[in-house]
Amino acid sequence: MTQLDTWLANTKPLIPVIVIDDLVHAIPMAKALVAGGVHLLEVTLRTEAGLAAISAIKKAVPEAIVGAGTVCTADDFQKAIDAGAQFIVSPGLTPELIEKAKQVKLDGQWQGVFLPGVATASEVMIAAQAGITQLKCFPASAIGGAKLLKAWSGPFPDIQFCPTGGISKDNYKEYLGLPNVICAGGSWLTESKLLIEGDWNEVTRRASEIVKLSDI
Numbered sequence: 001m002t003q004l005d006t007w008l009a010n011t012k013p014l015i016p017v018i019v020i021d022d023l024v025h026a027i028p029m030a031k032a033l034v035a036g037g038v039h040l041l042e043v044t045l046r047t048e049a050g051l052a053a054i055s056a057i058k059k060a061v062p063e064a065i066v067g068a069g070t071v072c073t074a075d076d077f078q079k080a081i082d083a084g085a086q087f088i089v090s091p092g093l094t095p096e097l098i099e100k101a102k103q104v105k106l107d108g109q110w111q112g113v114f115l116p117g118v119a120t121a122s123e124v125m126i127a128a129q130a131g132i133t134q135l136k137c138f139p140a141s142a143i144g145g146a147k148l149l150k151a152w153s154g155p156f157p158d159i160q161f162c163p164t165g166g167i168s169k170d171n172y173k174e175y176l177g178l179p180n181v182i183c184a185g186g187s188w189l190t191e192s193k194l195l196i197e198g199d200w201n202e203v204t205r206r207a208s209e210i211v212k213l214s215d216i
């Protein structure tokens with residue numbers, strides 16, 4: 001059982017993909033998601049505030065499991081784990097990231113989850129060779145969606161996926177119903193206008209809505 005399996009046994013299989021433009025939004029947003037039953041939070045490093053948001057949420061919202069997204073280099077990886085990220089998500093799979101993930105585990109620095117993105121069968125095979133069997137499938141809807149994931153279950157029966165990119169409340173269940181999908185991610189729960197307006201009730205409402213759909 002992997003660390004991700006353990007988390008998923010106790011949380012809902014949804015990972016909001018979060019972009020924090022203003023650090024003051026981080027804590028109320030995380031509290032709003034947790035109030036709605038969503039605990040795995042991917043804060044992307046797409047903005048300056050990303051790393052500080054990870055640290056702030058980690059300290060102030062202990063019910064949240066906080067990860068870093070859009071981690072593209074070994075340097076980003078290090079900064080994210082220094083900020084307290086419990087999982088690392090990358091849009092793609094590079095030898096540099098595979099090496100970094102291996103190194104920080106070997107030297108005992110970090111025992112979190114590395115969830116690299118794949119978009120082709122060859123990348124799935126490279127990940128499997130590196131011993132990584134739980135992968136983000138990105139950008140899922142643009143590269144074939146549920147049909148693609150269904151097709152991959154034939155040659156790759158031992159690989160599990162977290163699709164992101166084009167997932168919404170309308171297709172979430174379709175993805176989650178696939179045997180090789182363990183969770184799904186997306187940005188709609190924390191749409192930027194909700195954060196700017198401080199509409200935390202709507203963030204909680206969207207979280208609760210998806211949590212209800214998770215019970216399949």
Ligand code: 3PG
Pocket residue numbers: 017138164165166167185186187188
């Ligand atoms: C990601 O990084 O996973 C995506 O940007 C999320 O995609 P979405 O905005 O289509 O949900």
